[in-house]
Amino acid sequence: MSTLAELRATVATLHAELTRYNLVSWTAGNVSARVPGEDLMVIKPSGVSYDDLGPDTMVVTDLHGELVEGALAPSSDTAAHAYVYRHMPEVGGVAHTHSPYATAWAARGEPIPCVLTMIADEFGGDIPVGPFALIGDDSIGRGIVETLRDSRSPAVLMAGHGPFTVGKDARAAVKAAVMLEDVARTVHFAHQLGTPHVIDKAHVDRLYARYQNVYGQ
Amino acid sequence: MSTLAELRATVATLHAELTRYNLVSWTAGNVSARVPGEDLMVIKPSGVSYDDLGPDTMVVTDLHGELVEGALAPSSDTAAHAYVYRHMPEVGGVAHTHSPYATAWAARGEPIPCVLTMIADEFGGDIPVGPFALIGDDSIGRGIVETLRDSRSPAVLMAGHGPFTVGKDARAAVKAAVMLEDVARTVHFAHQLGTPHVIDKAHVDRLYARYQNVYGQ
Amino acid sequence: MSTLAELRATVATLHAELTRYNLVSWTAGNVSARVPGEDLMVIKPSGVSYDDLGPDTMVVTDLHGELVEGALAPSSDTAAHAYVYRHMPEVGGVAHTHSPYATAWAARGEPIPCVLTMIADEFGGDIPVGPFALIGDDSIGRGIVETLRDSRSPAVLMAGHGPFTVGKDARAAVKAAVMLEDVARTVHFAHQLGTPHVIDKAHVDRLYARYQNVYGQ
Amino acid sequence: MSTLAELRATVATLHAELTRYNLVSWTAGNVSARVPGEDLMVIKPSGVSYDDLGPDTMVVTDLHGELVEGALAPSSDTAAHAYVYRHMPEVGGVAHTHSPYATAWAARGEPIPCVLTMIADEFGGDIPVGPFALIGDDSIGRGIVETLRDSRSPAVLMAGHGPFTVGKDARAAVKAAVMLEDVARTVHFAHQLGTPHVIDKAHVDRLYARYQNVYGQ
Numbered sequence: 090m091s092t093l094a095e096l097r098a099t100v101a102t103l104h105a106e107l108t109r110y111n112l113v114s115w116t117a118g119n120v121s122a123r124v125p126g127e128d129l130m131v132i133k134p135s136g137v138s139y140d141d142l143g144p145d146t147m148v149v150t151d152l153h154g155e156l157v158e159g160a161l162a163p164s165s166d167t168a169a170h171a172y173v174y175r176h177m178p179e180v181g182g183v184a185h186t187h188s189p190y191a192t193a194w195a196a197r198g199e200p201i202p203c204v205l206t207m208i209a210d211e212f213g214g215d216i217p218v219g220p221f222a223l224i225g226d227d228s229i230g231r232g233i234v235e236t237l238r239d240s241r242s243p244a245v246l247m248a249g250h251g252p253f254t255v256g257k258d259a260r261a262a263v264k265a266a267v268m269l270e271d272v273a274r275t276v277h278f279a280h281q282l283g284t285p286h287v288i289d290k291a292h293v294d295r296l297y298a299r300y301q302n303v304y305g306q
Numbered sequence: 307m308s309t310l311a312e313l314r315a316t317v318a319t320l321h322a323e324l325t326r327y328n329l330v331s332w333t334a335g336n337v338s339a340r341v342p343g344e345d346l347m348v349i350k351p352s353g354v355s356y357d358d359l360g361p362d363t364m365v366v367t368d369l370h371g372e373l374v375e376g377a378l379a380p381s382s383d384t385a386a387h388a389y390v391y392r393h394m395p396e397v398g399g400v401a402h403t404h405s406p407y408a409t410a411w412a413a414r415g416e417p418i419p420c421v422l423t424m425i426a427d428e429f430g431g432d433i434p435v436g437p438f439a440l441i442g443d444d445s446i447g448r449g450i451v452e453t454l455r456d457s458r459s460p461a462v463l464m465a466g467h468g469p470f471t472v473g474k475d476a477r478a479a480v481k482a483a484v485m486l487e488d489v490a491r492t493v494h495f496a497h498q499l500g501t502p503h504v505i506d507k508a509h510v511d512r513l514y515a516r517y518q519n520v521y522g523q
Numbered sequence: 524m525s526t527l528a529e530l531r532a533t534v535a536t537l538h539a540e541l542t543r544y545n546l547v548s549w550t551a552g553n554v555s556a557r558v559p560g561e562d563l564m565v566i567k568p569s570g571v572s573y574d575d576l577g578p579d580t581m582v583v584t585d586l587h588g589e590l591v592e593g594a595l596a597p598s599s600d601t602a603a604h605a606y607v608y609r610h611m612p613e614v615g616g617v618a619h620t621h622s623p624y625a626t627a628w629a630a631r632g633e634p635i636p637c638v639l640t641m642i643a644d645e646f647g648g649d650i651p652v653g654p655f656a657l658i659g660d661d662s663i664g665r666g667i668v669e670t671l672r673d674s675r676s677p678a679v680l681m682a683g684h685g686p687f688t689v690g691k692d693a694r695a696a697v698k699a700a701v702m703l704e705d706v707a708r709t710v711h712f713a714h715q716l717g718t719p720h721v722i723d724k725a726h727v728d729r730l731y732a733r734y735q736n737v738y739g740q
Numbered sequence: 741m742s743t744l745a746e747l748r749a750t751v752a753t754l755h756a757e758l759t760r761y762n763l764v765s766w767t768a769g770n771v772s773a774r775v776p777g778e779d780l781m782v783i784k785p786s787g788v789s790y791d792d793l794g795p796d797t798m799v800v801t802d803l804h805g806e807l808v809e810g811a812l813a814p815s816s817d818t819a820a821h822a823y824v825y826r827h828m829p830e831v832g833g834v835a836h837t838h839s840p841y842a843t844a845w846a847a848r849g850e851p852i853p854c855v856l857t858m859i860a861d862e863f864g865g866d867i868p869v870g871p872f873a874l875i876g877d878d879s880i881g882r883g884i885v886e887t888l889r890d891s892r893s894p895a896v897l898m899a900g901h902g903p904f905t906v907g908k909d910a911r912a913a914v915k916a917a918v919m920l921e922d923v924a925r926t927v928h929f930a931h932q933l934g935t936p937h938v939i940d941k942a943h944v945d946r947l948y949a950r951y952q953n954v955y956g957q
Contacts, residue, residue, distance in 0.1 A: 196492065286630070413856055440946060544765065709844050716848065726874060739813075
């Protein structure tokens with residue numbers, strides 16, 4: 090099990106994947122991790138450059154977003170992360186970006202159709218759209234949770250806003266954010282010049298089952 | 307308050323954000339900062355590679371663009387920066403790029419509609435278009451100022467030319483340039499496959515007020 | 524002739540070209556090389572980050588995909604690579620990516636038309652589409668081989684999935700993957716605003732013959 | 741005046757701008773420089789990776805493309821470069837790429853319209869299309885020269901092939917290649933969602949005259 094110090098380092102480092110894959114501009118995206126066995130989470134501080142993130146700049150809050158440890162104010166999206174952890178006990182990590190192709194689907198309020206084996210593998214079907222919700226209360230968190238509960242997808246496209254992804258840990262949530270932008274982009278390109286073929290549900294199920302059980306080490 | 311030496315270093319360094327986010331090609335973009343309490347500004351020299359910028363290559367001009375300090379000729383856009391500083395006392399920094407998506411909206415003379423929470427947060431509504439204006443006199447500066455006065459946006463899309471952004475200091479102006487290209491791109495993508503939903507004015511106002519007051523440290 | 528140690532190093536290093544040209548996200552692409560003179564291949568392990576690849580992490584399998592040497596499980600695409608080596612003795616290297624533009628053509632099941640001299644040079648004509656095939660048996664490998672046999676192209680766009688490329692060695696297969704994405708992207712752009720002119724077959728033949736014989740050292 | 745050793749180093753280094761701005765894939769682009777005062781040019785060797793270029797790998801040919809100095813075969817585009825030097829004495833540098841947006845315009849055989857001040861500044865009007873021409877004799881060189889003679893543009897889009905750019909020296913030719921891709925991309929984006937306004941000829945003339953005389957140091 091991760092100690093808190095290791096988790097701070099892990100979460101800090103994972104933000105570098107957001108910049109590596111061009112999922113974020115300036116400071117507009119964040120990753121968090123649940124502290125295993127405690128009602129706590131580690132999250133990015135608000136408005137701090139990705140260049141300046143390290144274990145010591147990460148902040149720790151409780152699962153209502155109240156600061157527990159750290160010198161900086163937590164991400165302005167902390168309430169949404171906290172809501173997810175309170176209502177989805179299986180989730181150990183959350184990532185939020187405004188990655189451009191995924192956010193374009195979110196701006197139109199359109200799910201990403203399952204037209205690629207990679208979407209079947211990773212997302213188990215169409216990638217769903219959540220409601221338009223304003224920041225400031227539990228609306229965003231509730232929209233995320235209610236949408237993800239009806240889906241196998243670890244990603245939700247919050248309408249007019251951008252994607253949130255979840256995973257068993259922070260690395261899995263970040264992986265989902267990276268793969269989401271990849272498929273959002275490819276399907277965008279595919280639709281620009283025609284209509285790609287939607288994969289049959291039975292094939293999607295086989296691909297998803299295999300990938301979840303066989304892929305990796 | 308910044309000393310002039312610090313300001314030269316800050317402005318030189320901020321140009322690296324223009325290249326990091328691919329907002330500029332070759333030497334075609336520039337950042338300036340007002341020298342607090344003086345009728346002076348620090349700006350990029352004309353036609354110098356971003357690789358070769360440092361505190362010593364930055365030039366200082368008065369607010370009519372006349373060279374005060376430095377061995378190099380100031381940016382060919384100096385007159386536009388200077389006009390902004392003369393007419394907008396609250397502005398401490400100006401950035402100019404030809405970032406591709408923002409410039410594409412500028413080429414069509416179309417404002418970027420407020421279809422994303424990020425646009426509401428940062429720009430407080432649609433991102434406006436300024437007039438087509440030729441370089442060589444105060445036309446560009448006047449177009450920028452007249453357009454920004456009617457808007458909460460720190461960014462203006464000068465028609466057929468490209469974006470100018472302003473801020474309380476040079477870092478804020480550069481942040482606006484980065485966020486502008488981000489949303490210009492996402493809204494471009496959204497429009498390629500449909501029509502995104504415009505956010506209600508009341509929601510825009512709430513998002514803008516919150517972001518301007520709560521976000522960051 | 525390459526020793527096995529050299530081949531492990533070569534294959535590990537070639538994966539850096541996949542990331543350099545943005546052909547892959549996270550761990551979703553792989554390169555293999557036939558071991559000259561033996562019924563063996565060197566391939567990427569499954570689900571391992573490109574940052575962590577080195578000669579020692581590469582795995583060796585036989586040409587039915589059974590692990591012969593190495594501590595990690597081989598790529599989940601190993602069966603497809605192995606099928607290609609069994610049925611195309613002239614092939615010494617295979618690469619597989621989900622590069623976005625090539626995969627968009629694959630999602631629509633459309634071949635890339637030969638509208639650029641670069642396509643004639645490298646691919647000798649249209650870049651063909653292979654069947655939709657599920658992972659888990661020889662379907663993907665068979666689809667690749669049957670498609671490439673009818674074509675001069677070293678690349679096949681597997682429908683709803685992504686591209687596979689082959690070459691006399693792993694470097695040639697990776698080069699084909701890089702050039703494929705380049706032309707997939709350019710032809711995508713060309714089609715977005717009109718219809719490019721297809722190059723006459725006689726010109727294609729002359730370009731292909733020249734490039735295959737004259738280009739390089 | 742440059743010595744030959746300096747020119748070899750300059751030409752080698754300038755290739756790094758092609759990769760920095762993503763104008764080339766693998767080995768598919770090249771820069772050359774005329775040796776001042778001599779009927780010689782320095783050019784990239786054929787099929788050599790950009791990672792492996794240095795002063796010593798550059799080759800020297802006469803202005804008919806015959807190797808004069810160097811251990812490697814010259815670029816397969818050498819004949820086109822040589823033709824330009826023989827017929828345009830004012831040209832000191834040539835660059836050739838298959839940069840994706842410029843090549844997409846070339847694939848459709850459409851000139852890039854002068855809808856941006858940057859195009860007026862750098863190219864003095866529309867960026868013209870040259871004929872479709874096969875490699876192997878003087879057809880490409882002749883197409884470049886005949887097209888550029890009717891234009892102020894330092895760039896020509898060779899139909900179905902890609903751009904060639906020229907300049908007073910190799911650096912100017914590379915700058916034109918970089919700026920060409922920048923505007924090809926922006927105008928592509930602009931056309932995707934509407935029709936940008938073409939700048940009046942009188943304004944183009946004023947912008948071009950000013951930029952050629954005032955910009956830079």
